[in-house]
Amino acid sequence: MKVLCVGFSLTGKTKFVLNIISKELFGELEMLEPDKPYPKFKGILSTIACSLISLFNRKPKLKSLKHDLGDYGLVVIGSPVWIGVHAPPVSTFVEENDFKGKKVAIVFTGGADYSQGVDALIARLEDKGAEVVLNTYICSGKNKEVIASKAMKFAEELQTKISSLGKIL
């Protein structure tokens, strides 16, 4: 099964995680790029500015994807938590693509220790025909080694899950 890891990352943490997962699963990686980049300031200023922008625009226009989603059986979607939910570029990606017959896994990264926002993303993906097979939340405040080992563990779990589903189908 061909694997595409796709997601959005403002400060690189979600990209770091997706990169590890794509390598572990021999997949490909593509990061979503909004037509109008989000501002990057030091510290809390970026959080405030991007939160305000995302409240006014939940579905920003994205640059075209280089990969064709139709070629992939498993799509791993990565997003930072923004005000409790997935970041707006991920909303645009979900709305603009067809997930019928696709298996999807979700990785959230966030500054706190939990994420409830993943439920909304799962529901929307299922509405669009996806089978969401696994999801995880990785607290990005930890050091890089901890984050990397969590990403690898998730990739292993996903591999096991996909193999067992393959036997059932």
Ligand SMILES: Cc1cc2nc3c(=O)[nH]c(=O)nc-3n(C[C@H](O)[C@H](O)[C@H](O)COP(=O)(O)O)c2cc1C
């Ligand atoms: C606009 C904005 C809103 C955020 N809101 C939350 C939040 O509600 N909960 C949380 O745990 N972290 C929140 N964060 C922190 C990010 O989710 C966290 O730093 C994430 O791992 C960053 O991922 P990235 O480096 O891929 O952009 C927010 C960050 C930004 C920029």
